[in-house]
Each structure stands twice: as C-alpha cells, then as structure tokens.
Amino acid sequence: xxxxxxxxxxxxxxxxxxxxxxxxxxxxxxxxxxxxxxxxxxxxxxxxxxxxxxxxxxxxxxxxxxxxxxxxxxxxxxxxxxxxxxxxxxxxxxxxxxxxxxxxxxxxxxxxxxxxxxxxxxxxxxxxxxxxxxxxxxxxxxxxxxxxxxxxxxxxxxxxxxxxxxxxxxxxxxxxxxxxxxxxxxxxxxxxxxxxxxxxxxxxxxxxxxxxxxxxxxxxxxxxxxxxxxxxxxxxxxxxxxxxxxxxxxxxxxxxxxxxxxxxxxxxxxxxxxxxxxxxxxxxxxxxxxxxxxxxxxxxxxxxxxxxxxxxxxxxxxxxxxxxxxxxxxxxxxxxxxxxxxxxxxxxxxxxxxxxxxxxxxxxxxxxxxxxxxxxxxxxxxxxxxxxxxxxxxxxxxxxxxxxxxxxxxxxxxxxxxxxxxxxxxxxxxxxxxxxxxxxxxxxxxxxxxxxxxxxxxxxxxxxxxxxxxxxxxxxxxxxxxxxxxxxxxxxxxxxxxxxxxxxxx
Amino acid sequence: xxxxxxxxxxxxxxxxxxxxxxxxxxxxxxxxxxxxxxxxxxxxxxxxxxxxxxxxxxxxxxxxxxxxxxxxxxxxxxxxxxxxxxxxxxxxxxxxxxxxxxxxxxxxxxxxxxxxxxxxxxxxxxxxxxxxxxxxxxxxxxxxxxxxxxxxxxxxxxxxxxxxxxxxxxxxxxxxxxxxxxxxxxxxxxxxxxxxxxxxxxxxxxxxxxxxxxxxxxxxxxxxxxxxxxxxxxxxxxxxxxxxxxxxxxxxxxxxxxxxxxxxxxxxxxxxxxxxxxxxxxxxxxxxxxxxxxxxxxxxxxxx
Numbered sequence: 075x076x077x078x079x080x081x082x083x084x085x086x087x088x089x090x091x092x093x094x095x096x097x098x099x100x101x102x103x104x105x106x107x108x109x110x111x112x113x114x115x116x117x118x119x120x121x122x123x124x125x126x127x128x129x130x131x132x133x134x135x136x137x138x139x140x141x142x143x144x145x146x147x148x149x150x151x152x153x154x155x156x157x158x159x160x161x162x163x164x165x166x167x168x169x170x171x172x173x174x175x176x177x178x179x180x181x182x183x184x185x186x187x188x189x190x191x192x193x194x195x196x197x198x199x200x201x202x203x204x205x206x207x208x209x210x211x212x213x214x215x216x217x218x219x220x221x222x223x224x225x226x227x228x229x230x231x232x233x234x235x236x237x238x239x240x241x242x243x244x245x246x247x248x249x250x251x252x253x254x255x256x257x258x259x260x261x262x263x264x265x266x267x268x269x270x271x272x273x274x275x276x277x278x279x280x281x282x283x284x285x286x287x288x289x290x291x292x293x294x295x296x297x298x299x300x301x302x303x304x305x306x307x308x309x310x311x312x313x314x315x316x317x318x319x320x321x322x323x324x325x326x327x328x329x330x331x332x333x334x335x336x337x338x339x340x341x342x343x344x345x346x347x348x349x350x351x352x353x354x355x356x357x358x359x360x361x362x363x364x365x366x367x368x369x370x371x372x373x374x375x376x377x378x379x380x381x382x383x384x385x386x387x388x389x390x391x392x393x394x395x396x397x398x399x400x401x402x403x404x405x406x407x408x409x410x411x412x413x414x415x416x417x418x419x420x421x422x423x424x425x426x427x428x429x430x431x432x433x434x435x436x437x438x439x440x441x442x443x444x445x446x447x448x449x450x451x452x453x454x455x456x457x458x459x460x461x462x463x464x465x466x467x468x469x470x471x472x473x474x475x476x477x478x479x480x481x482x483x484x485x486x487x488x489x490x491x492x493x494x495x496x497x498x499x500x501x502x503x504x505x506x507x508x509x510x511x512x513x514x515x516x517x518x519x520x521x522x523x524x525x526x527x528x529x530x531x532x533x534x535x536x537x538x539x540x541x542x543x544x545x546x547x548x549x550x551x552x553x554x555x556x557x558x559x560x561x562x563x564x565x566x567x568x569x570x571x572x573x574x575x576x577x578x579x580x
Numbered sequence: 581x582x583x584x585x586x587x588x589x590x591x592x593x594x595x596x597x598x599x600x601x602x603x604x605x606x607x608x609x610x611x612x613x614x615x616x617x618x619x620x621x622x623x624x625x626x627x628x629x630x631x632x633x634x635x636x637x638x639x640x641x642x643x644x645x646x647x648x649x650x651x652x653x654x655x656x657x658x659x660x661x662x663x664x665x666x667x668x669x670x671x672x673x674x675x676x677x678x679x680x681x682x683x684x685x686x687x688x689x690x691x692x693x694x695x696x697x698x699x700x701x702x703x704x705x706x707x708x709x710x711x712x713x714x715x716x717x718x719x720x721x722x723x724x725x726x727x728x729x730x731x732x733x734x735x736x737x738x739x740x741x742x743x744x745x746x747x748x749x750x751x752x753x754x755x756x757x758x759x760x761x762x763x764x765x766x767x768x769x770x771x772x773x774x775x776x777x778x779x780x781x782x783x784x785x786x787x788x789x790x791x792x793x794x795x796x797x798x799x800x801x802x803x804x805x806x807x808x809x810x811x812x813x814x815x816x817x818x819x820x821x822x823x824x825x826x827x828x829x830x831x832x833x834x835x836x837x838x839x840x841x842x843x844x845x846x847x848x849x850x851x852x853x854x855x856x857x858x859x860x861x862x863x864x865x866x867x868x869x870x871x872x873x874x875x876x877x878x879x880x881x882x883x884x
Contacts, residue, residue, distance in 0.1 A: 221697040221781075228778040243701075243856060333782070334852040335774035341608040407771065407852040415855075561701070562856040565779040 079106050080136075080147035086446040087297040089513035092529065095133070095148045100158055103149040107134060111165045115139045117427055117440070119525045120514060121171035123179055124538040128152065130179060135514050135527070139445040144514060157182035167427025170546055177203075193253035193579045197261075210237045211249050217241060221561065225254045232575035236564075243560045248553045255579035263528075263539035269295070269369065269503040272536075276526070277364050280543055280577040285311075285318040286519025287541075288367035290526040293448055294515035295369045298530060299505035303370065306494035308450040309487050310376050313384075314354070314366050315449075316480040319520035320388075321350040323473040323480075324395060326572050330470055331402060333566040334411040342398045346391050353387050356380060370502030381488050392481045399474045403467075412467035416567035418555040419464055428551040430522015430544045431476075432571060435461045435468040442518035454490075456483065464555075469570035476520075507534040521545065521574065543577025585660030585813075588830065592809035592837040593802075594619055599838060603845025622801055628794035635695050636791070643690030644796040648803040650683035655806060658813050659734040660833060663826075668734035673721045676733065677714070680766070683803070684710055691788035698780045702787030705856070709772065709784065712863040713765050719870035720758050723751065724818075727877045737817045747880050754873040756815060760840070761866045763811030767804060770848040772859050782856070812837040 079096050098106065110116050121134040132149040160183035161168040169188070175181050176189045180199030183189065191203050212220070218241055225233035233254035239247040262275055276291035277284045289311055296303065325347040331339030351361040358366040358374040366374055402408055418428070420436040433440045441458035443451045459475045461468035507530050514527035522544030531537040552571045556564050598615035605612020632641060656666040657676045665672075688707055691699040725731045727748075728739040765772050768785035780787050789800050816836035820829050854862055 219697065219700070221701065223781065228780060331852075333777075333779065335770050335777060335848070336852040337604060337608050337849045341610065345609070405852070407854075410858070411852050411855055560856050562782045564781050 080110075080145040083135075083144040083146060083514065084142065086142070086144070086442070086448050087293045087513060087515045089298050089508055089511040090146065092510045092512050095146050095512060097148050097150050100149055100151065103132070103134075103147060104159055104161060106147060107136070107161055107168075108164050110136045110145060111161075111167075113138070114424070117429070118165075118168060118171065119144065119516060119523065120527050120540060120542060121168065121175075122540050123175045123181065124529065124540075125179075126150075130181070132175070133512065133527075133529075135525075137446060137516070139440060142446050144446065144516075146512065146514070157184045159184050160186035162186050166425045167547065170427075170550070191253070193256045195256055195258060205251070205253060208251060210251070211239075211247065213239050213246070218246065225251075234575045238561055238564070240561050243562065245556050245559055245561050245564065248556050248564075250549050250553055252549070252575055252578050255576040257576075257580065259580045260539050260541055263541075264536055267535060269505065273368060273503075276541075277367070279541060279580065280545075280574040281362060282322055282574065283318070283519040283521060283524065283543070283577065284362045284364050285314045285367060286517050286521075286524045287526070287543075288363075289315060289449065290515050290517040290524045292367050292369045293517065294513055294526045294528055295505065295507070297515065298507040298511060298513050298528065299369070300508065301370050301502070301505060304495065304497040304499065305450065305453075306375075306491060306497050307372055307499070309491050309494060310372060311367060312450040312454075313376075313484050313487055313491075314357075314363055315517070315519070316484050317350060317354055317384075318363060320391075320477045320480050321347050321354070322520045322572075323477040324350060324391075326473055326569070327399065327402070327470065329569050329572070330412070330466070330566065331408070333569050334408060336402070336405070336408050339398060339402045339408070342394065346395055346398075349387055349391055353384050356383065368501030369505065371497075371499035373501060375496075375498055376491065381491065385485065385488060388481050388484060392478065395474075395477065403471065403474070409467065411563075411566065412470055413465060414463075415466040415563050416555040416559055416570065417463070417465045418551055420462075422554045423464070423551060426550040426554065427547045429547055430518065431469065431472055431520075432522065432544075432548045432551045434458055435472050436464040437462040440523075442516045442523045446516050448515070448517055450487065454483075454487070466566055466570045507536070509534045519544065521572070521577075522548065541580055543574055543580075545573040545575075545577040548573050549578060582664060582666045585658070585663050585665065586655055588660050588833060589655050589658065589806070589809045589813050592812055592834065593805040596808045596812065596837065596841045597805055599841035600845040600848070603842050604849050607846060607849035618801070618805070622798050625794055625798035625801070630792070630794040630796045633694055633791055636690075636693050639686075640690045640693045640791070641796075643686040643693075644792060644799040644803075646686045647683035648799045648806075650679045651803045651806045651810070654679045655810060657733055658810055659737050659817050660813050664734040664738075668732045670731045672732045672734075673725075674718075677717055677721075680807070681710065681714075687788060687800075691791075694791045696791065698783075698787050699790060701781075702783055702785070702790075705784045705859075706788055709765065709859060709863055712860055713762055713866065716758055716863075716867040716870045717762055719867060719874050720755055720762075723755065723870070723874045723877045726874075726881060726883070727751075733814075733817075740818060747876070751873040751876040751880075752818070754869055754876070756818070758866055758870045758873065759811065759815055759818075760843075761869075763808070763815070763840075764844065765863060765866070766811070767808050769844060771851060771854045772862065774853045808841075809837060812840045815840060 081090055081095050116136050116138045119135050119137045123130050123132045129150045129152055134147055136145045162172055163185040172183045172186055173189055174192050177191050177198055194205050218239055221238040223236040225235045235251040237249045238245050263272055266272055277288045279287040324343050328340045328343030354363045355361040357380055418436055423433050423436040437460050439458045439460050443456040444458055447455050461472050509530055509532055511530050517524045525542040527540045528536050529538040556567050597618040602615055654676055657672050659665040688703045691703040724736045728736050730736050768775055773784040816833045820832050
C-alpha cells in the first residue's frame with residue numbers, strides 16, 4: 075500500500091489543505107481503513123460525508139495513540155445510489171458513522187447489520203422515517219415482555235427512549251432511541267457566520283461539557299486562523315477543563331449514591347459539587363463555565379485572589395471527597411450494588427469503539443490528554459487512570475481517582491501560572507480562517523474525547539462542521555453492558571455511564 | 581377505653597412519617613421539612629380530584645378505598661397499651677394478616693388494571709415479597725401463641741411478660757427483630773424498597789400506585805401511615821408490662837413509636853438498598869430467624 079494514500083496530521087488541531095487529502099476510490103479507501111483500524115492503537119475519530127458541488131465527499135480520520143498522529147483520507151463519489159460495502163461488518167465501531175451517513179444522504183451500505191436512524195434531522199434523506207412509528211426490535215415469545223421507558227423520564231434528565239426486552243427481571247436486550255433533542259447545531263455552525271455566535275453555539279452542545287466542547291471549537295478556530303495563544307491562557311484553559319471534570323465526577327458520585335438509596339453519599343457529594351461549580355462561577359460568572367473559553371484570549375484572566383480562593387476550595391474539597399469516597403467504597407451495602415453490575419468487557423469496549431471513561435474502565439488507557447495533547451497538555455501530558463473490572467464500581471472508582479488526579483494537576487499548574495507571563499489579550503472574533511482547508515481538534519472532556527472538525531471554503535468561510543461527542547459511541551456500550559443484568563439495575567448502570575442525550579442528538 | 585387505643589394509633593400514624601423524614605434530613609445535614617409536612621401533603625391531595633386512565637376499569641377506582649378499609653379494620657384488632665382491642669377472638673391474628681393481604685391484593689390487581697409495563701413489574705415484585713414475608717409473620721405469632729397458650733392478639737399480649745424468665749428474653753429479642761423487619765418490608769422501606777426513589781424501574785410499592793392521583797392517592801398514603809403505626813403498636817404492646825398504670829403505658833407507647841420511627845430514619849440514612857434479587861433471600865432470612873425463635877419456645881415449653 076502506498077504511503078501517500080493518506081495524510082497524517084501530527085499535531086492535534088493542525089489544518090491541512092483540502093487538496094492535500096488523498097482521494098481514494100472506494101475499494102482502496104475500504105481496504106486502507108480496514109487495515110489501519112485493525113491496529114489496536116488506532117481508532118476512528120471522525121467519518122462523515124458532505125456534499126461538494128454535485129459530489130459527495132467522505133472524510134475519515136484515524137487517530138493513533140502511539141504516534142499521536144491523525145491520518146486523514148477521503149473518498150468522493152457522484153452517485154449516492156451505489157451501495158457501498160459496509161465497514162461495520164469488519165469493524166463494528168464504524169456502525170454509527172455509517173448509520174449517520176445513511177440517514178443524512180441515503181447512501182446504502184451493503185452488509186451493514188442495522189441502519190437504524192440516529193437522530194431524525196429535519197433534512198434527512200428518508201422523510202418517511204418518523205420517530206413516532208419507529209419499529210423497535212422485537213422478540214416473539216410468550217415468556218418475554220417489553221418495557222418502554224421515556225422519552226419523558228421521572229426526574230430531571232434529558233429525553234430518550236429505552237426499550238427493554240425482559241425475561242422476568244432480566245434484561246435480554248436494550249434498544250436506545252435518541253434524537254428528541256436534535257437542534258441542528260452542525261447546520262447552525264455553518265449558517266451563523268458570526269464567530270461569536272459559533273462560539274456560543276459550541277458551548278451549548280452539551281450542558282455538562284461546556285468547557286470541553288468550547289475548547290474543541292476554540293482549538294479548531296485558532297489553528298485554522300493560525301492564532302497562537304500564550305502559555306498562561308493555555309494553562310487557564312486546562313484548569314477550566316479540569317474543574318469541569320472534577321465537578322461532574324463528584325456530582326455523578328452523588329447521583330450513583332442516590333440511585334442505590336445511600337443518602338449520606340448523595341448529600342455530601344452534592345454539596346461538594348456545588349463548591350466546585352461555584353468556583354467556576356466566581357471565575358467567570360457562570361457555574362458551568364460559559365463565557366470562559368473564547369478564541370484568541372479571555373474575558374476572565376485569572377487573578378491571584380481567584381487562584382488563592384480556588385486552591386483553598388480544592389484543598390477542602392479534596393479532603394472531604396477523600397473522606398466520603400473512602401466510606402462509600404468500603405460500605406458493604408453500597409459495594410453489593412456496584413460490584414459486578416453492568417460489566418463492560420474490554421472486548422465490548424473495543425468492539426463498540428468506546429471512548430473516554432467507558433474505555434478506561436476496561437483497562438484501555440486511551441486519553442486524548444496523553445495521546446493527542448492539546449493546549450497546555452502538550453507541555454504536561456497526563457497519565458490516564460484506568461480500571462479493569464468494567465462494572466459500576468469501576469466507573470465510580472475511575473471518577474474518584476480522576477477527580478483526585480485533576481485536583482493535583484490544577485495545584486501543579488497554578489505554580490506554572492505564576493511563572494508564566496501576564497497576558498491580558500481579549501478574545502478576537504475578527505479572525506480570518508485559512509481557505510480550502512480541513513482541520514480536526516480533539517479534547518478530552520470528562521466523558522471522553524470530544525472531536526470538532528471543519529472544512530473551509532474558498533474565502534475562508536466554514537462550509538462544513540462536524541461534531542462528535544463521546545456519547546455517540548458510548549450509548550452502544552451501555553446497551554451491551556446492561557444485557558443479562560436485572561432491569562432494576564439499569565438506572566445505576568445508566569447513571570454510571572452518564573452519557574449525553576443532546577451530545578448525541580446535536 | 582377500647583377506642584382510646586384507636587385514637588393513639590391514629591395519632592402515632594400522623595407523626596410517624598414526619599419523624600422518619602425529619603431524622604433523614606437531619607442525618608443528611610439538611611434543614612428538611614417539618615414533622616407535619618406529610619399530613620399537609622395529604623390535605624392538599626384530599627382537596628384534589630382524581631384522574632383515571634381510560635384503560636382502567638372500576639377495579640382501579642375501588643382499590644384505594646378497599647385498601648384503606650382493610651387497614652382501618654385491622655386497627656380494630658390491635659391491642660394498644662395493654663388494653664383489649666375493639667374486636668378480639670381466637671385466631672384473630674390470622675384474620676389480621678389476611679385483611680392486610682386483601683388490601684394488598686386489590687392494590688396489586690389495580691396496578692395490573694392500568695396495563696402499564698412498570699406497574700406490572702411492580703405488582704410482580706410486591707406479590708413475591710409479600711408472599712415471602714407471610715411465613716415469618718405466622719411463625720412469629722405462633723411462637724407467641726404457643727408460649728402464652730392463647731390465640732388472640734389481646735390475650736397473647738396480656739399474658740406475655742418479658743420479665744418473667746431469662747430465657748424469654750432470648751426469643752423476645754429475636755421476635756422483636758423479626759417484627760421490626762416485617763414492618764419495614766410491609767411498609768416498603770430501605771433496604772428492600774426505597775420510598776424516595778424517582779426511578780420507576782427500581783421501585784416496588786411506589787410504582788404500583790404510580791397511576792393513582794389526588795383523593796385516591798391520599799387514601800393510599802393514609803393507609804401506609806396507619807400500617808406503620810399498627811406495627812409500631814404491636815411492638816409496643818409486647819414491650820409494655822401489663823401491670824403499669826394507664827398513663828405510663830400511653831407514655832411508653834408514644835415513646836416506642838417515636839423511637840421506632842427514629843431508628844428507621846437513622847438506618848435508612850446510612851446504608852444503600854438491596855439488589856432486587858437479594859431481596860428474596862433477605863426476606864427468607866427473616867422467616868429463618870422466626871423459626872429459631874419458634875424452636876426456642878418449643879424447648880422452653882418442653883414440647884420438643
């Protein structure tokens with residue numbers, strides 16, 4: 075195979091000229107992808123199609139954990155009607171990408187096991203596919219029963235429908251139907267040509283990953299506009315990202331305790347989460363960090379007073395969090411609810427292309443902060459934390475360890491912050507993007523890798539924008555993890571993954 | 581005097597759930613609602629109308645009333661503070677158990693009547709766990725009956741004195757443990773059920789009343805509160821010595837009810853609930869302990 079069949083992006087975020095991305099015919103494209111993805115260190119971070127003139131252009135990006143490179147290759151075709159050989163039958167993790175391409179453009183994939191719609195966008199190819207009369211998978215049997223949950227749920231969570239096929243209390247199969255939250259963000263990113271509006275939009279992709287998505291967008295824009303930001307700003311961005319991680323991990327620990335009716339763990343962790351998000355509020359006026367990440371500069375440079383108050387809050391939070399997690403993970407009644415429940419095996423994680431936490435609980439040390447560092451992680455890569463058991467306990471413990479690790483990281487970085495030069499650069503929205511280019515930007519949010527990629531047109535306007543939230547893959551991991559579990563354990567399994575509905579629906 | 585007992589039970593029922601809530605919120609470091617909040621909620625519900633799903637039949641509409649009626653009749657059989665119950669006859673505890681079971685039966689079929697998948701699952705769980713706890717109750721009552729030689733709640737209680745004999749203490753402790761466990765399980769508390777949860781898939785009792793609203797829901801809640809204090813009354817009846825004067829007995833009754841509620845609230849604050857499959861095993865263990873108490877009495881009464 076010729077090496078020139080793909081172009082490798084060595085630095086997470088660097089743009090390439092569109093014309094430099096090799097265009098392969100489909101058999102070569104297919105074989106090359108198959109070969110690259112058979113390497114366990116590689117995984118697909120983006121595979122999508124978009125119309126260019128009267129052609130449909132397919133772009134696929136494969137990230138390699140060892141080399142830190144991202145290989146980009148493409149394929150073009152005129153006639154959408156030709157059925158392509160499905161990659162899913164060889165590499166199952168590709169199933170969502172192919173379903174998405176099928177849903178948007180009607181491209182047929184031969185041998186794809188199940189071209190189930192993903193999010194029912196308004197301009198979908200098959201207008202006849204309607205969410206309300208979607209034919210759920212069924213098993214004909216006298217003994218089995220179906221349980222449908224949602225889309226409206228008890229409690230304050232997002233809409234999504236879960237259809238269980240159960241044998242008594244045991245779940246045989248779970249089908250997840252999403253798309254209720256579809257807002258057309260990718261399209262809005264193109265329509266709104268105002269950079270400020272795009273920034274606001276990117277912060278609204280998933281309410282619990284404001285910083286992660288905002289940072290992915292900013293990284294993308296800054297590299298396309300060839301902006302360099304100061305080290306101080308990069309450190310501040312890292313701190314914001316880790317604060318988000320700590321807050322969500324602690325909040326999820328509370329939610330896990332609530333689901334098993336362990337009141338003490340719930341109330342203590344809820345209180346701790348509040349102290350962290352209040353710290354973010356102290357910094358930028360918004361508890362979820364909206365407005366903190368901006369291209370080119372920052373409206374809220376960190377002050378010494380803020381850093382001091384943040385450090386003392388973190389110190390206190392760490393002490394109390396260690397105290398309560400030691401209790402939670404040694405209490406027999408809690409352990410019996412977490413241990414061995416909802417196991418995701420490493421094989422399943424690899425099969426579904428699980429990313430982020432869902433991969434790390436099975437022992438796959440995949441973390442963009444290490445493999446494809448961005449912002450200040452380039453100078454200071456982070457060693458991923460892993461667990462091996464893949465159950466609810468592993469997901470709880472991973473949260474525990476990652477939150478502790480993040481607090482440690484922030485402490486280290488604040489020392490560097492003092493050495494770094496002051497920079498009071500304000501955000502810059504008058505950037506000009508490099509024309510006819512492609513760029514991809516990855517960040518590691520608390521849930522996993524967030525991927526934004528964009529294609530620019532002749533005069534530097536964005537002609538295509540693609541977002542991938544970690545939930546996109548991980549929902550399938552959840553569906554596999556609850557098989558053969560009791561249906562009453564589903565809520566705690568679901569909560570331990572805590573996947574995003576709107577991140578999937580966009 | 582007999583009707584004073586009923587008054588006491590109703591009074592205890594009024595404060596019981598509030599105390600549990602209060603203890604749980606204090607243990608959780610929160611201010612929490614006042615002790616009478618559950619009562620205020622019931623008042624609000626009573627003023628509302630009920631909404632009935634079109635798929636339900638008359639069963640769904642009469643079930644809450646029947647369930648409450650069975651609980652009210654059951655109260656008449658319970659002796660309070662060493663006074664005789666309103667009704668007492670030989671073997672009345674069997675009548676008592678099946679009265680409550682009748683109420684539960686109607687709640688379960690009304691859940692099935694809604695045709696909801698959740699409620700079907702809940703009904704299944706409720707039926708299974710009620711069935712499993714039944715032996716514990718009867719073995720326990722048989723133990724007391726055999727020890728005293730009487731088969732009515734009132735008689736058993738009047739002739740049962742824990743201070744008589746050191747050996748009595750052994751099986752009494754087991755007996756009270758079993759009785760408390762039965763009360764917890766019958767009233768859907770942690771660790772078997774979680775009354776606070778919002779997750780339909782994990783609920784047992786809460787899910788089968790999911791479709792009830794307004795007035796009917798208030799009746800169901802009143803029934804639950806009363807059931808609590810019935811078990812509290814049973815526990816205190818066995819503890820209160822017959823010889824005491826009435827004032828001390830009433831004080832002890834109230835004290836025991838408050839203590840019982842506090843203990844439940846405290847236990848619920850510091851542990852997680854069981855896995856659903858573990859529940860069956862957990863409940864059978866209660867029956868096993870009841871058998872131990874039974875065997876001890878067999879030995880004590882020289883019947884073995």
